[in-house]
Amino acid sequence: MMKKNTDNRIRKTGMGAKASRRLGNTVVYVILVLITLVWLFPFFGIVLESFRVESRMQQSYLWPKEFGFDNYIRLFNETDFMQWFKNTAIMGVATAVLQTFFVLSMSYVLSRLRFKGRKGLMNLMLILGMFPGFLTMILIYKVFTDLGLTMDMAPVGLIIVYCASSGMSYYVSKGFFDTIPKSLDEAARVDGATRWQVFYKVIMPLSKPIVIYTILMGFMAPWGDFMLASYLIHENSAGMNVAVGVFEWLSKTMVNSNYTMFCAAGVIVALPVTLVFLMLQKYYVEGVTGGAVKG
Amino acid sequence: MKRLNDLEYLKLNKLQVLLYNLKLFFCATLPQFFKNIGLSILNFFKNCGLWVKNEVVDIVTTFTKGNWAVKLSFLFFGFGNFYYGQILRGILFLVFEIIFVGYMLVPSGGLYWLAKSNFLKTGSTVGTVQGRLQYDALYDTDVWVPGDDSVKVLLYALLTIIFIIAFIYTWRLQIKQCRICMDITAKGKKVRSGKDDMRSLLDDQFHKTLLSLPLFGIMAFTVLPIIYMVLIAFTSYDAAHDGYSNLFSWVGLEHFNELMDFGQGGLGLAFGEILSWTLMWAFFATFSNYFLGMFVAIMINKKGIKIKKFWRTVLVMTIAIPQFVSLLYVAKLFDATGIIGKLLLEWNWLPQSMIEANELSLWQNPVSAKILLIVINIWVGIPYIMLMATGILMNIPQDLYESSRIDGANAFQQYSKITLPYMMFVMGPYLLTSFVSNLNNFNVIYLLTQNNQLINTEIGTAGGVSVCHTDLLITWLYKMTLNSAESKYYLASLVGILVFVVVAALSLIVYNVIPSTRNEEDYG
Numbered sequence: 109m110m111k112k113n114t115d116n117r118i119r120k121t122g123m124g125a126k127a128s129r130r131l132g133n134t135v136v137y138v139i140l141v142l143i144t145l146v147w148l149f150p151f152f153g154i155v156l157e158s159f160r161v162e163s164r165m166q167q168s169y170l171w172p173k174e175f176g177f178d179n180y181i182r183l184f185n186e187t188d189f190m191q192w193f194k195n196t197a198i199m200g201v202a203t204a205v206l207q208t209f210f211v212l213s214m215s216y217v218l219s220r221l222r223f224k225g226r227k228g229l230m231n232l233m234l235i236l237g238m239f240p241g242f243l244t245m246i247l248i249y250k251v252f253t254d255l256g257l258t259m260d261m262a263p264v265g266l267i268i269v270y271c272a273s274s275g276m277s278y279y280v281s282k283g284f285f286d287t288i289p290k291s292l293d294e295a296a297r298v299d300g301a302t303r304w305q306v307f308y309k310v311i312m313p314l315s316k317p318i319v320i321y322t323i324l325m326g327f328m329a330p331w332g333d334f335m336l337a338s339y340l341i342h343e344n345s346a347g348m349n350v351a352v353g354v355f356e357w358l359s360k361t362m363v364n365s366n367y368t369m370f371c372a373a374g375v376i377v378a379l380p381v382t383l384v385f386l387m388l389q390k391y392y393v394e395g396v397t398g399g400a401v402k403g
Numbered sequence: 404m405k406r407l408n409d410l411e412y413l414k415l416n417k418l419q420v421l422l423y424n425l426k427l428f429f430c431a432t433l434p435q436f437f438k439n440i441g442l443s444i445l446n447f448f449k450n451c452g453l454w455v456k457n458e459v460v461d462i463v464t465t466f467t468k469g470n471w472a473v474k475l476s477f478l479f480f481g482f483g484n485f486y487y488g489q490i491l492r493g494i495l496f497l498v499f500e501i502i503f504v505g506y507m508l509v510p511s512g513g514l515y516w517l518a519k520s521n522f523l524k525t526g527s528t529v530g531t532v533q534g535r536l537q538y539d540a541l542y543d544t545d546v547w548v549p550g551d552d553s554v555k556v557l558l559y560a561l562l563t564i565i566f567i568i569a570f571i572y573t574w575r576l577q578i579k580q581c582r583i584c585m586d587i588t589a590k591g592k593k594v595r596s597g598k599d600d601m602r603s604l605l606d607d608q609f610h611k612t613l614l615s616l617p618l619f620g621i622m623a624f625t626v627l628p629i630i631y632m633v634l635i636a637f638t639s640y641d642a643a644h645d646g647y648s649n650l651f652s653w654v655g656l657e658h659f660n661e662l663m664d665f666g667q668g669g670l671g672l673a674f675g676e677i678l679s680w681t682l683m684w685a686f687f688a689t690f691s692n693y694f695l696g697m698f699v700a701i702m703i704n705k706k707g708i709k710i711k712k713f714w715r716t717v718l719v720m721t722i723a724i725p726q727f728v729s730l731l732y733v734a735k736l737f738d739a740t741g742i743i744g745k746l747l748l749e750w751n752w753l754p755q756s757m758i759e760a761n762e763l764s765l766w767q768n769p770v771s772a773k774i775l776l777i778v779i780n781i782w783v784g785i786p787y788i789m790l791m792a793t794g795i796l797m798n799i800p801q802d803l804y805e806s807s808r809i810d811g812a813n814a815f816q817q818y819s820k821i822t823l824p825y826m827m828f829v830m831g832p833y834l835l836t837s838f839v840s841n842l843n844n845f846n847v848i849y850l851l852t853q854n855n856q857l858i859n860t861e862i863g864t865a866g867g868v869s870v871c872h873t874d875l876l877i878t879w880l881y882k883m884t885l886n887s888a889e890s891k892y893y894l895a896s897l898v899g900i901l902v903f904v905v906v907a908a909l910s911l912i913v914y915n916v917i918p919s920t921r922n923e924e925d926y927g
Contacts, residue, residue, distance in 0.1 A: 133707045140702060144717050147782070151724070153742070154732050166735055168745035210620065213613040221610045236625055237836075238906045240843050240877050243899040244628030246635065246884060246892055250554050272624035275617030302602075303609035331725040335845045339885060351727040358731055358854055367735070374728035385723035389716065396787065397794025 151378075158371035166367045179372035188345045189373055192353040195263045196377075199270070199330035199349060206271040207326035208319065215278035216307060219285035220293060233276045241273075245339045252340065262340040262347035269336055270329055280395050284318040285311070321395035324388050331381050350377050406431075436912075458575070465582045473581045480573070483581030487588065491597030496577045503570050513563035519551065520560035525655035529553040529638060533650055553646030557638075561631060635896040642890040658897050673865030674898065678905070680773070681875045684848075685841040688780045693834060695781055696788025697826060701818075703789070704796050715793070718786040726783070730850040733779055738855070739764040766855035769872035776873060780847050795829050796822070835913050839906055843877045852878075866894045876902050 153170055158179055160172035183189050218230060248269060252258050257265035288311060296306045312319075330337075334351045341347050354373045357366035385392065407415075407423065415423060466474060472486030481496035507513040521527035530551030539546040584594050595603075604612045637653055644651035665671035703714045721729065736743045744764045747753055757768050765771040803821050812820070857872045864870070867889030868882040880895045 129707060133705070136702045136705055136708055140708070140714050143699065144714065147717055147721055150729055150732050150736065151720075153736070154728070166738070166740050168740065168742055170742055210617045214617045217610045217613045223610045233621070235907065236621070236629070238839060238910065239625075239629055239903050240880060240899050241625070242845070242877070242881065243632050243895060244625060246895070247554075247558070247628040247631045248624065251558070254555075269624065272620035275621050276625065302606040304605035304612075307609070307613075328723075328725075332727060332846070334727055334850065335881065351725065355727065355731070355850075355853075358735065360854065363735075363854070371732070374732060378724045378728050381725060382720060382723040386716070386720065389719060392722075393715075393719070393790055396790045 154371045154374050154378075157368055158375045160368050160371075164366065164368050165364045179368045180376075183369055183372050183376070187369070188348070188353065189350075189376075191346060192348045192350045193376070195347065196330050196349040196351075199263050199267055200327045202267045203270045203330055204323045204326035206267070207274040207329075208322045210271060210274045211278055211281055211322050211326075212315075212319065214275040215281035216285055216311065218278060219282045220290075220307075220311070221303070233278075237276060242335050242339065245269075245336060249339055258340045258347075259342060259344040260346045262337070262342075262344070263349070265340050266330065266333075266337055266349070269340070270326075270333075274326075281318045281322055284315065284395070288314055317391045317394050320388055320391040324385065324392060325395075327384065328381060331377065461582065462575075462578060465578055465585070469581060469585060473585065476577060476581055480577050483577065483584065487581075487584040487594050489580075489584070489594060489597065489600075491600060492577075492580065496573065499573055500570075503566065506566065507563075513559075513566060516556060516559035517563050520556050521653065522560055522564075523634075523637065523653060525653050528650040528652040529646070530556040530650050534648060549647075551650065553638075553640070553644075553651045555646075557634065557646075558631065561627070561634065565627075632896045632899060635893055636900055638893055640892040641894075642888060645890075654893075658893055662894075662897060662901075670865050670894075673862045673870050674901075676859070676862055677870065677874055677876055677879055680873070681842055684773075684776070684844075684875060685838050687777045688784070688841045688844065688847075689834060689838045691777060691781050692784035692788050692837075693830070696785045697792045697822075699785055700789045700792035700796060701822070704793060715789070718789055721783070722786050726846050727850055730779070730783070730847060733782070734766075734851045734854065737765050737775060739767075764855075766852070767857065769857060769859075772852070772855070772857055772873055776848065776851060779851060780844075783847060791830065791833065792826065795826055798829075799825050832914075835910055838913070839910060842875070842902070842906060844875065845877050845881065848873060848875050849878050849881065866891050866898075 156170055156172060157167075159175045159177070160167070161174040161176035161178050162172065164179075218226065248265075249258065252265045255265075257268070292310055292314075293306050296310050297303075301309070330349060332351065333349070334355065337349045338352045338355075341349070341352050345353070350373065354370055354377075356362060357370045357373075406427075412420070412423070466477060469483070470486070473483045476482040476484070479497070480500040481493035484490075484493035484496060505512070519531055520529050521531075530553045532550035534550035535548055536545040537548045538544075587594050600608075636658065637655060638651050639654050640646065640651045643649060662670050662674060665675070699718070702708070703711055708714075735741050738744045739748065741764075747765070748763060753763075753765070754771075757763075757771070760768075762768045765775045799822065804817055807817050807821060852871065852873045856869075859870045859872050862870045866879070866883045867887040868879070870879065874882075876898060880898055883891055883898075884895045
């Protein structure tokens with residue numbers, strides 16, 4: 109797509125212009141290589157340090173003097189990391205499923221259907237989005253404590269919290285639905301399809317990219333959440349997600365014996381998420397760019 | 404003021420253009436803006452008055468014109484529907500009324516909770532029975548006799564109020580339906596049956612089916628807690644008055660005064676300080692990301708650059724890795740013992756003044772810490788902007804560049820006259836939302852600075868927690884409610900409301916200034 113555009117524009121220019129462009133491109137390459145190094149450095153760093161054996165502390169050199177799996181073995185045998193990982197994975201999958209349902213219903217309705225109060229609803233959600241959302245946790249924490257959905261059961265409570273209000277983040281998928289021609293709906297309606305049938309049989313099959321995008325976002329949310337999770341978990345190891353669990357290891361008192369283990373945990377967490385993400389990268393890029401273009 | 408036409412405008416030199424635009428902004432745009440706000444407020448009240456008048460007229464005519472069943476349904480829900488054959492709707496209305504009346508009147512029902520909560524009565528407690536320790540002969544020791552739990556009392560009272568509002572709405576709804584049925588039968592047509600209603604839920608009323616669950620979620624988990632939070636701001640809910648061991652009470656506007664205390668050690672001072680850094684942070688974080696991200700996107704999309712996909716993937720990969728991993732690791736890198744922090748020390752790159760003050764890493768000085776936060780945030784944010792900008796860049800019509808080149812424009816002119824305005828136009832709304840989310844950017848600030856607390860000694864403690872130089876309002880609130888022994892919930896709620904007011908006002912102004920909303924048709 110883009111290649112074609114650029115090819116079209118190549119035309120015969122003087123030698124001077126060519127040389128200056130080559131110079132420009134060289135500069136750009138240098139900057140891009142630098143950017144790549146800066147962006148990837150922490151990831152190489154974290155992988156390398158996770159294999160360090162000779163010291164559990166933070167060191168001022170990158171390359172381990174002795175390689176080994178000690179940190180990983182310790183991670184699995186001496187800590188609750190497996191439990192945290194399992195919690196987060198369960199939350200990821202459940203959130204992905206429920207949130208997709210919520211977000212897609214919301215965005216489909218706001219994009220394709222016209223009804224009284226639609227504009228008001230959109231304005232309301234815009235305004236609600238401006239409140240510092242985590243203050244709602246003051247009440248939710250209290251209610252969930254009574255219902256037994258905090259501490260050990262925090263993952264269940266968190267799934268509810270992540271999903272319940274997810275309808276408010278409909279913007280990207282609404283942008284996508286807006287781009288599907290309205291004439292498709294109309295044709296189906298003329299043929300006697302109900303709105304449910306239009307949704308289920310016409311629009312959904314066309315919406316694979318945005319469905320995958322929404323699933324991906326839902327799956328990734330629990331891995332990165334620290335704020336809401338720490339609120340509900342309250343230092344109860346059995347209910348922790350990885351972010352809250354691992355965070356402790358970097359506190360002033362624990363960092364000296366746990367730093368390399370933190371790196372190992374980081375690698376273990378980042379691997380599956382990154383792999384899933386890179387596999388579905390195409391859909392993510394489509395979602396973000398599409399959402400931006402539609403505003 | 405006199406407006407120039409295009410020809411006169413083009414004759415002005417640069418300085419005159421600037422002056423003219425400034426004058427235009429202050430003499431025309433700004434007054435117009437406030438005038439519009441005033442007008443819309445006025446309009447709003449006018450419309451409210453009209454609406455009330457129409458409703459009353461409609462209700463009265465329905466009552467006078469209606470038959471016995473319609474008149475009866477003013478007291479007993481659904482009778483009008485029964486009369487016109489809408490059995491299903493009638494039953495639903497009737498059941499709703501029975502549940503409502505039952506809930507209000509049962510011994511520990513709605514009226515009970517409302518009375519107990521002393522709703523908004525300044526000076527009285529929320530809940531009436533204080534829990535206490537009492538001697539128990541059986542165990543031969545003092546045991547805890549639970550009283551009311553203020554948190555619960557307030558919640559039930561709030562739910563009751565919402566229920567009452569829903570009741571009034573439903574009352575009005577079923578009267579409106581009687582009116583509609585009257586009109587339809589007067590024309591000799593048939594009203595909709597229960598079967599029609601069920602079918603329409605998958606057809607013309609399909610939005611109700613799809614919206615029911617998501618809207619319920621939003622109401623229960625966002626709207627209700629926010630209303631609750633607003634109420635909390637008028638109470639004394641904190642760790643000492645947690646509602647269970649000690650009832651909290653309504654205090655009215657007392658805390659607003661507390662927050663307006665700008666004296667030494669006053670809350671106002673802390674609030675002002677944190678707010679100003681929050682605004683500064685949001686501004687720099689948003690715009691540094693925006694311009695640099697756009698710059699990177701332009702570089703990657705420059706013609707003649709190969710393996711575009713590779714450069715893009717490298718950046719996108721950083722989005723995939725959970726923030727707590729990357730941010731915590733990067734924060735440690737800049738510590739005095741970290742790889743980069745150590746290098747800075749060894750190469751003597753830290754300013755002499757910092758070394759003298761024994762500030763051995765960038766995290767230990769307020770100014771350098773803030774700059775470092777913004778720089779790391781660039782590292783976090785560029786990939787997103789780069790992706791978006793790439794999508795937009797591909798949409799800019801290439802002939803614009805062609806013709807500008809023929810007219811002799813250089814690369815910078817092309818950028819400032821074509822690329823930038825186009826980007827600004829498309830991404831204006833995004834900039835606004837990203838500014839708002841940066842105001843509430845918990846992850847970046849908390850994860851980066853939690854292990855490098857930089858206490859602001861001039862301000863000391865505020866709201867029961869020591870204030871850091873790098874604290875945003877949101878991290879301050881977080882610590883106030885979670886990391887503090889005093890847990891001043893009321894203060895957190897109050898600050899939350901103020902944050903909302905600031906954010907809403909800013910968004911309103913920005914939204915009225917950005918080109919996307921001003922000239923919507925320009926690029927259409």
